[in-house]
Amino acid sequence: MLEKLGSMRTAYGEALLELGETHPNVVVLGADTTESIKSGMFGAKFPERFFNLGIAEQNLVGVAAGLALAGKTAYAGTYAIFVPGKCVDQIRNIIAYANLDVKLICSHGGISVGPDGASHQQLEDIAILRAIPKMRVVVPSDAVSVKGIVKSIADIPGPFYVRITRGMVKGSSVPTIYEEGFDYKLGKANVLRDGSDVAIFACGVMVAVALRAAESLAAKGINAAVIDSHTVKPIDEDLVRKYARQCGSIVTAEEHNVLGGLGSAICEVVTEDHPVKVIRVGVKDRFGESGEAQELFNKYGLTAEKIEEAVMTARKPSV
Numbered sequence: 001m002l003e004k005l006g007s008m009r010t011a012y013g014e015a016l017l018e019l020g021e022t023h024p025n026v027v028v029l030g031a032d033t034t035e036s037i038k039s040g041m042f043g044a045k046f047p048e049r050f051f052n053l054g055i056a057e058q059n060l061v062g063v064a065a066g067l068a069l070a071g072k073t074a075y076a077g078t079y080a081i082f083v084p085g086k087c088v089d090q091i092r093n094i095i096a097y098a099n100l101d102v103k104l105i106c107s108h109g110g111i112s113v114g115p116d117g118a119s120h121q122q123l124e125d126i127a128i129l130r131a132i133p134k135m136r137v138v139v140p141s142d143a144v145s146v147k148g149i150v151k152s153i154a155d156i157p158g159p160f161y162v163r164i165t166r167g168m169v170k171g172s173s174v175p176t177i178y179e180e181g182f183d184y185k186l187g188k189a190n191v192l193r194d195g196s197d198v199a200i201f202a203c204g205v206m207v208a209v210a211l212r213a214a215e216s217l218a219a220k221g222i223n224a225a226v227i228d229s230h231t232v233k234p235i236d237e238d239l240v241r242k243y244a245r246q247c248g249s250i251v252t253a254e255e256h257n258v259l260g261g262l263g264s265a266i267c268e269v270v271t272e273d274h275p276v277k278v279i280r281v282g283v284k285d286r287f288g289e290s291g292e293a294q295e296l297f298n299k300y301g302l303t304a305e306k307i308e309e310a311v312m313t314a315r316k317p318s319v
Contacts, residue, residue: 005173008145013038015150031078068100080109080122110255121288127260141207148182168293195225199243206253213307249314256281
């Protein structure tokens with residue numbers, strides 16, 4: 001299944017088109033990136049419900065809030081480096097504090113942006129928004145889950161941040177994890193592979209990497225569970241506790257700073273309830289740099305091999 005590819009951005013555009021047909025209150029906003037992230041597909045069909053506000057991200061957030069106050073479900077999107085990057089104050093005080101029905105769908109998260117370099121590689125967004133009350137944070141793993149999540153949250157009131165990636169292979173695509181018909185449940189992670197020796201919790205494009213690592217580990221006699229923890233907030237605490245008890249050690253994998261992201265969320269759960277060793281695979285508290293996406297994944301250790309190494313470390317008895 002991982003040989004099949006799909007574009008997260010195209011899936012976002014397609015999901016908006018379907019929502020436009022079934023949800024007359026849905027409006028879509030962009031900030032001069034509507035062609036890139038494919039939200040312009042909605043604008044071509046529903047121009048009266050589409051607003052391109054130009055390079056004015058704080059205004060994007062404010063207008064989305066105003067439309068939500070007027071009874072609309074507002075989907076606002078651009079690149080992750082700009083939202084939340086430039087708009088934390090507006091997101092916190094206008095959207096989250098008032099619990100408005102604004103869905104922030106942002107592309108180009110992480111180092112897979114590639115040659116654009118550190119200034120455009122958002123590695124702190126999950127940490128920032130996870131700490132804001134009432135904000136839900138979701139990181140889909142493939143195009144199918146993007147489409148399912150974007151459509152599903154239209155019927156869940158309140159603010160969301162959905163982080164998608166530009167893609168890293170063949171025309172900005174990512175490996176396909178799910179069949180059509182992804183069923184999203186808020187705060188419920190998906191077990192893709194059960195196991196008893198170690199649990200690998202991953203989100204975003206690192207889910208496919210984790211699955212490859214699990215296949216390699218199986219050939220070595222290690223039975224690794226792989227969990228797609230697409231909703232980082234609220235984290236699926238029950239499932240984390242279950243696998244902490246079942247496996248006795250956990251590895252997390254994310255295209256994000258290891259501080260404040262999925263790994264931190266997992267650690268917060270297990271330390272309060274069932275302490276086990278947790279090894280975090282991610283960017284080790286540093287900025288990105290310019291390079292092709294796969295080169296950067298290799299350099300920063302976001303690979304199946306590094307997940308395998310983390311598994312070996314996690315399974316070693318504590319001294």
